[in-house]
Amino acid sequence: MSEILEMLEAIRRLLHAEDVLLLCHKNPDGDTIGSAAALYHALKKLGKTVAVLCSDPIPARYAYMGFEQFTGQFTPGYVVAIDVASIQLFGDALDPYSSRVNLCIDHHGSNSGYADAMYLDGSAAATAEMIYEMLGEMQVGITPQIADCLYTGLATDTGCFLYSNTTARSHRIAAALMEAGAHVEDLNASLFESKTRERMAIERTALENLEYHFDGRCALMFLTREEIAASGVNMADLEDLTGLPRKIEGVQVGITLRQLPGASYKISVRTVKGVDACSIARRLGGGGHGRAAGCELEGNLENAKAAILAEVEKELRRLDEASAEGEAQ
Amino acid sequence: MSEILEMLEAIRRLLHAEDVLLLCHKNPDGDTIGSAAALYHALKKLGKTVAVLCSDPIPARYAYMGFEQFTGQFTPGYVVAIDVASIQLFGDALDPYSSRVNLCIDHHGSNSGYADAMYLDGSAAATAEMIYEMLGEMQVGITPQIADCLYTGLATDTGCFLYSNTTARSHRIAAALMEAGAHVEDLNASLFESKTRERMAIERTALENLEYHFDGRCALMFLTREEIAASGVNMADLEDLTGLPRKIEGVQVGITLRQLPGASYKISVRTVKGVDACSIARRLGGGGHGRAAGCELEGNLENAKAAILAEVEKELRRLDEASAEGEAQ
Numbered sequence: 001m002s003e004i005l006e007m008l009e010a011i012r013r014l015l016h017a018e019d020v021l022l023l024c025h026k027n028p029d030g031d032t033i034g035s036a037a038a039l040y041h042a043l044k045k046l047g048k049t050v051a052v053l054c055s056d057p058i059p060a061r062y063a064y065m066g067f068e069q070f071t072g073q074f075t076p077g078y079v080v081a082i083d084v085a086s087i088q089l090f091g092d093a094l095d096p097y098s099s100r101v102n103l104c105i106d107h108h109g110s111n112s113g114y115a116d117a118m119y120l121d122g123s124a125a126a127t128a129e130m131i132y133e134m135l136g137e138m139q140v141g142i143t144p145q146i147a148d149c150l151y152t153g154l155a156t157d158t159g160c161f162l163y164s165n166t167t168a169r170s171h172r173i174a175a176a177l178m179e180a181g182a183h184v185e186d187l188n189a190s191l192f193e194s195k196t197r198e199r200m201a202i203e204r205t206a207l208e209n210l211e212y213h214f215d216g217r218c219a220l221m222f223l224t225r226e227e228i229a230a231s232g233v234n235m236a237d238l239e240d241l242t243g244l245p246r247k248i249e250g251v252q253v254g255i256t257l258r259q260l261p262g263a264s265y266k267i268s269v270r271t272v273k274g275v276d277a278c279s280i281a282r283r284l285g286g287g288g289h290g291r292a293a294g295c296e297l298e299g300n301l302e303n304a305k306a307a308i309l310a311e312v313e314k315e316l317r318r319l320d321e322a323s324a325e326g327e328a329q
Numbered sequence: 330m331s332e333i334l335e336m337l338e339a340i341r342r343l344l345h346a347e348d349v350l351l352l353c354h355k356n357p358d359g360d361t362i363g364s365a366a367a368l369y370h371a372l373k374k375l376g377k378t379v380a381v382l383c384s385d386p387i388p389a390r391y392a393y394m395g396f397e398q399f400t401g402q403f404t405p406g407y408v409v410a411i412d413v414a415s416i417q418l419f420g421d422a423l424d425p426y427s428s429r430v431n432l433c434i435d436h437h438g439s440n441s442g443y444a445d446a447m448y449l450d451g452s453a454a455a456t457a458e459m460i461y462e463m464l465g466e467m468q469v470g471i472t473p474q475i476a477d478c479l480y481t482g483l484a485t486d487t488g489c490f491l492y493s494n495t496t497a498r499s500h501r502i503a504a505a506l507m508e509a510g511a512h513v514e515d516l517n518a519s520l521f522e523s524k525t526r527e528r529m530a531i532e533r534t535a536l537e538n539l540e541y542h543f544d545g546r547c548a549l550m551f552l553t554r555e556e557i558a559a560s561g562v563n564m565a566d567l568e569d570l571t572g573l574p575r576k577i578e579g580v581q582v583g584i585t586l587r588q589l590p591g592a593s594y595k596i597s598v599r600t601v602k603g604v605d606a607c608s609i610a611r612r613l614g615g616g617g618h619g620r621a622a623g624c625e626l627e628g629n630l631e632n633a634k635a636a637i638l639a640e641v642e643k644e645l646r647r648l649d650e651a652s653a654e655g656e657a658q
Contacts (some may be wrong), residue, residue, distance in 0.1 A: 161490045161503070162521055164514040171504035174490070175497035185493040189602075192491055196578045197545070200536060207533035216526070249525045273518075 003121045007130070010119035011138055013103055014043070017078035021070055023101070024054040025084040026091030027235075030156030030191065032083035033058060035105070035127040037065035038149040039082065042140040049074050055091025061190055065149050078102050083127040083153075086112040105130060125165040128153025132173050144181030151182040152191065160192050199240075202231035206241055206256075218312050219245035222257040222265075222301060242268035252319075253280070253312050257304055260296070265304040269293045269312075275319060280311045332450050336459070339448035340467055342432055343372070346407035350399055352430070353383040354413040355420030356565075359485030359520065361412035362387060364434070364456040366394035367478040368411065371469040378403050384420025390519055394478050407431050412456040412482075415441040434459060454494040457482025461502050473510030480511040481520065489521050528569075531560035535570055535585075547641050548574035551586040551594075551630060571597035581648075582609070582641050586633055589625070594633040598622045598641075604648060609640045 014020070020043055024032040036052045043050040051070035058069070070076075079101050084090065085108035087098045104115035107130060109122030124130050128150045135142060142150070154174060158166045161174070178184055195203075206221045213220060221244065228238065238258065246254030254270040267284070270292055271277040277293040284307060286295025297304040343349070349372055353361040365381050372379040380399035387398070399405075408430050413419065414437035416427045433444035436459060438451030453459050457479045464471060471479075483503060487495045490503070507513055524532075535550045542549060550573065557567065567587065575583025583599040596613070599621055600606040606622040613636060615624025626633040 161500075162517050164517075166513065166517075168504035168507040171490075171500040171507065175500035175504070178497040178500065184495065186602075188491050188493075188495075193576050194578050195576050197541070200539065200577055204533065204536035204539075207529060207536065210529065210533075212526070247522050247524050248529055249523050273515075 003119075006119040006121075007134060007137065009117065010103055010105060011134055013078075013117060014039075014080070015046070015138070017080075017102070018048065019074050019077035020048055020050040021076035021079045021097070022050065022052045023079065023081040023084060023090070023094050023097060024052060025089040026055045026094075028054050028056055028058060030062070031126045031128055031153035033062050033065065034149040034151075034153030034156070035131045036082040037062075037067045038128065038131050038135070038146045038153070039080070039105075040067040041143065041146050041149070042135050042138065045140055046138075053093060053097075055093040061194075062152070064145075065152070066145060080105065081115060082131075083107070085110055087114050105134075123167070125163075125167055125170045126154045126157035128157070129169060129173050132177070142177070142180040144183070147177040147180040147182035148187060151177045151184060151187055155187065156191060160188065196233070196237060198231050198233040199237040202228065202233040202238065202241065203244075205231060206244065210245065212251075213309055214313060214316055216248075216250045217316055218253045218255060218309070219248050219251045220255040220257070220305065220309070221245050222305070223259065224301070225259040225261065225263065228258065243270060246270035246272065252316065253277075255308055255312065257301070257308070259301070264296055264298045265301065267295050267297060267304065267308050269295075269308075275315065280308075280315050283311050283314075284308065332448075335448040335450075336463060336466065338446065339432055339434060340463055342407075342446060343368075343409070344375070344467070346409075346431070347377060348403050348406035349377055349379040350405035350408045350426070351379065351381045352408065352410040352413060352419070352423050352426060353381060354418040355384045355423075357383050357385055357387060359391070360455045360457055360482035362391050362394065363478040363480075363482030363485070364460045365411040366391075366396045367457065367460050367464070367475045367482070368409070368434075369396040370472065370475050370478070371464050371467065374469055375467075382422060382426075384422040390523075391481070393474075394481070395474060409434065410444060411460075412436070414439055416443050434463075452496075454492075454496055454499045455483045455486035457486070458498060458502050461506070471506070471509040473512070476506040476509040476511035477516060480506045480513060480516055484516065485520060489517065525562070525566060527560050527562040528566040531557065531562040531567065531570065532573075534560060535573065539574070541580075542638055543642060543645055545577075545579045546645055547582045547584065547638070548577050548580045549584040549586070549634065549638070550574050551634070552588065553630070554588040554590065554592065557587065572599060575599035575601065581645065582606070584637055584641065586630065586637070588630070593625055593627045594630065596624050596626060596633065596637050598624075598637075605644065609637075609644050612640050612643075613637065 022036040024036050040050050051068045053070040079097050081101045081104040083106055090098055101115040104118045106120055107124040107127045111120050121130050132150050205227045209222050211220045242256040252272050252275050256268040257265045260266050269277040269281050277291050278288050281288055281293035281295045284295040288294055351365040353365050369379050380397045382399040408426050410430045410433040419427055430444040433447045435449055436453040436456045440449050450459050461479050534556045538551050540549045571585040581601050581604050585597040586594045589595050598606040598610050606620050607617050610617055610622035610624045613624040617623055
């Protein structure tokens, strides 16, 4: 089915639905929460009973979205998963619904197709783009609060219009949301201009543990279990740090090693365009995407560093050979 | 004159101009260079002789803009200043033109009005927005290269659509530039995702020298002359660092102290909405804007810290009193 037909079918089903339960994925981000919150407010405006359920607590910084969480206050008659690519992302609280999702609205091309009906648009930078367009079709006016919710989803999934998933469509929707009254200045300040003290502390340690290898083509950062614990940093902040080494000028491969509670090392590989992160991680039993991949290695820091650097070196050498061949032709 | 009339008049003059010299401001940024480059390519397409002049070297990272610099290859018949708010921003190479600028195109509301004719739009987030709209009126097609130049100006002046000057118009123009073929993924990577090794080094030192005061409401960072020299960091990177302390959760006033070559301390004050940076700096002989101000203090680090912290404390106390009064009413 084409995307536009999928959208119209999703709208038809939503308009007939009663007692709607909206599901967010675990470790919720701005897009799953913002998209669910926007649809919540739209369905409320249409007079429906609706609530949102997530297996993990909704972070306090999203409190402005003002939706009601599901605590058993009604018997769900129609279940909609929002921005949830697979059942693995449900978590405990959503488990009872894993085989009875009526509709899934999602922008992840990898969606596993667990729902009865699906509106999937892999070209959308965020599920929030899809919800924005749905509300337009449904002729539900975009209130300033709905605009705040959708802007949150769009801006967080695109890194404030920085990531490569950003399209002209993303910018056009951002413009429309600003005109609908989204409080973009305040949202940007809280979403992108705010770092916890714990994050500052772990960033300091990470920079102290920063090394360059292979003439600066690889930057490597490591964090021990003790350092992570001492900083008090949360998982999201820690995850975010893995983007740092790759951003350094001249670096083609950025590596972050984080010691897990069980003492093994979780290794994140981030690369620039043209360097295959996945092939580096795969040879150590990991996997991922072309420019972001990872693996886990047992043993001490020196062994883990040696193992990953050996694979980085192979990849860089392959790259040099390919470029030498290209020049020779 | 209204902005639209100013624009049409500017276009009329440009269409009649021959041997056009485009001036950029000193310490050139993405907007002055990108806007001048876009107009350069447009005037070239119209068959005119044109070149760009700047008192400082054009940073190598803007090489893709592909315009010709002025080296005396023709006698300027018409001189246009782009994104230059005052003659103080001319620098040595532009000095001969300071009293003979025919036209100024600028978005700085503070523009001193030094040119014969002016197209000023203080509501534009970047001069690039104005040039984009001019080229539309002139019916000069936006080539992918022109789109790259304009996107650079727009994205750098808005901090990639993060700063509070970003409007719906900014997003709409970004969408149009993407559709015109701007290489946004590569541009974003080079403009925003790249940090020098020197920047990483000074950031590490700055984080090591980070202190919290007044229950975490003020964060203060300092860098000595020796630390700055040891890192090898450039002025722009150093300037950029001053935004860091204010971004920490709970911080209302962020202070950065940088020791100057003459041993005095340059102090940057950055505040959150509702806290007056200028009034803090002004009492120490400095000045600035509501949320970004600065001053310079003689003496050693301890004295400079004590002096600025005393003023921060006064401002925070005033804030508490004002909010207590507000609650009492």
